[in-house]
Amino acid sequence: MTSRILISIVFIFLSCSLLSQSQDKNYIRHKTIWKSVTDENIINNNGLEDNELQENIVYFDGLGRELQEITVRKSPGNNDIIVPYKYDKFNHQSETFLPFTFQNDGNYLSSVYYKQKQFYSNPP
Numbered sequence: 324m325t326s327r328i329l330i331s332i333v334f335i336f337l338s339c340s341l342l343s344q345s346q347d348k349n350y351i352r353h354k355t356i357w358k359s360v361t362d363e364n365i366i367n368n369n370g371l372e373d374n375e376l377q378e379n380i381v382y383f384d385g386l387g388r389e390l391q392e393i394t395v396r397k398s399p400g401n402n403d404i405i406v407p408y409k410y411d412k413f414n415h416q417s418e419t420f421l422p423f424t425f426q427n428d429g430n431y432l433s434s435v436y437y438k439q440k441q442f443y444s445n446p447p
Contacts, residue, residue, distance in 0.1 A: 348382045348383070348384075348390070348431050349382070349383040349384075349385075349387075350380055350381060350382045350383065350431075351380070351381050351383075352378065352379070352380050352429075353378070353379045353380075353381075354366070354376060354377070354378050354379075355376070355377040355378075355379075356371065356375065356376055357374070357375050357376065357377065358371065358375040358376075373396055373397075373401065377394070377397065378394070378395040378396075378429065379392070379393065379394050379395070380392075380393045380395065380429050381393075382431050386414065388408070388410055388414065389408045390407070390408055390431075391405060391406065391407055391408065391431060391432060391435060392405070392406040392408075393405050393406075393427070393429055393432075395428070395429040396428075398424040400424060400447065402424040402425055402426045402427070403424065403425055403426070403427045403428070403429060404422050404423075404424055405422060405423055405424070405425055405427065405432060405435065405438075405439070406420065406422045407420045407435040407436060407439060408420070409436070420436075420439055421439070421443070423438070423439045423442040423443065424442070424447070425438055425442070
């Protein structure tokens with residue numbers, strides 16, 4: 324009996340780690356469906372068109388502060404819309420950044436400040 328529980332717990336942890344967006348960042352993924360759906364498999368297997376689904380991912384640091392807010396594939400060029408956040412040593416938001424687009428598929432972007440500067444230096 325205990326071996327079944329142990330196997331179940333291991334399976335749950337493995338499946339969660341395989342489906343995670345980032346291995347080293349905390350995040351919340353929120354999906355908004357703009358179409359009436361009766362089959363859950365359509366949602367889980369990405370069986371919806373881009374105009375029928377909106378997916379937002381917010382990445383957090385270890386203190387619970389937002390690092391990046393990403394809206395997946397919602398720009399006119401089908402890229403992600405990324406909003407970076409930066410904090411000072413007193414945990415106050417020290418700078419406000421404009422959103423920018425980048426082909427990233429919802430993943431955490433480690434060079435976000437460089438990519439944002441590059442985007443506004445050479446707009447598409």
